[in-house]
Amino acid sequence: MTDKDLYNRICDLQATDVSLETYLLSLLKLVEKEKSREDVPAELFLQILQDAFTSEPAKFNPEWLKIKKAPKENPNASGYDYAVAVIQFQISDLRKMKGKQLDDPYKTMGIDSETGERWYNFDPMGNLECGARCCVDGGSDENEYELLDWGFLGQLLEMGRIYE
Template identity: 55%
Template sequence: MTYDEFYNNLGSNTGNRDLETYLLALLNLVEQARKQSLSADLLSNLLVDAFISEPKKFNIEWLKIIEAPDEKGFINSKTSSPSGGEYDYTVAVIKFQIAELHKMKGKQLDDEYKYFGIDSETGNRWYNFDPDSILECGMRCYLDHGDNENNHHEFEVSWKTLGNLLEMGRIYE
């Protein structure tokens, strides 16, 4: 699957779910797929299935998370996880974003101008607040920062790709 094909596939499989619920469902699916190598097809399936899959129960401990995970800290660390630091990084990104959205309910998320960008109470910047826009903008960031010729090549992914996609989607306008 090329970058362009992956991007086009995202737009054709959307649902109607708030971002926090979507991410809780995605986390549940990611945890089930933990031992698998992440391919573009599996990533696409996870992102699509999260629109209709059962969400994981929110864990109040996640509210202690106040900073976006540092990819390098996870990738370079020794880990006992069978999927490695890249998987752990992605799970940390998902939990961070869930916690942030949970904290912003009834506050920043009620701002009618939020799509111009808002800061969470922990000082993290957000531009996208629904599954469609976070996935669209995350993938647009991949496409816009590569060369156009590269977009027609195979989209090589790893577990880190999912974490990066979500984080780029959060901050990319």
Template identity: 55%
Template structure:
């Protein structure tokens, strides 16, 4: 699947009535259920679309301790103790990086409720109380801007979109910060 095909297949129509925190909680639950799978473009699309209507994971107050956006390098060095583990070591790190991004963004949004999220000019950019910059606050805009960022950095939109578990975290983080 190409970047353009992936972008065209994100069904944003069903995202209208779900706030971003709830959407991300549902996406987290779905990702955790699929973590043994190799993430393909088709599976990523399914996760993004299913999160529109799936039951969300319960919010964990421990996530409120998260202050900084995840550093992907921390997770890419993950090790496994099992020599028979069929999952590649990098896939494990990439999965946990994406989970960390989801928890970080969920916690940030939770902290901004009734405060920064009420700012009518928030789509021009706001800083959370932990100093992290946000430009997008709903599922549609975060996915759209995340894909815009991906597509702005490839030579050809018809280039093959190589997907891994890291792609999910990168899509969400680029969507949070991309104007």
């Protein structure tokens, strides 16, 4: 599966009317079920993205509100840890913006959260599509995705958050 294939498959996901926060909570629960996998087959990866639209969400952990910055990839840490940190950060940041920045009618032009992080996409499909679009725009379409490291999920979500 190339960058363009991945982008097209993500665009073909059957989205439901669920908030990005709820989607991320569901995604977190699904990812945690697969924790033992170091690499994820591309088809399972896409199925997890699809299932997060309708799966039971994880419970919000108030400790996540202490997260002050988006996580940075660490070559010494696992891709799973990075992906989970990104999901927790995004959930926390969205929660902090409720009733504030998220009420801005021009938020899709870009807003900064109280953590100073920039956001452009506020719904699951917008986040996923822009993250995948970033892969296409930044790649040579020579990347092949048969197995994905969990870190790719973290990158996809972060690119989705900031890619216009």
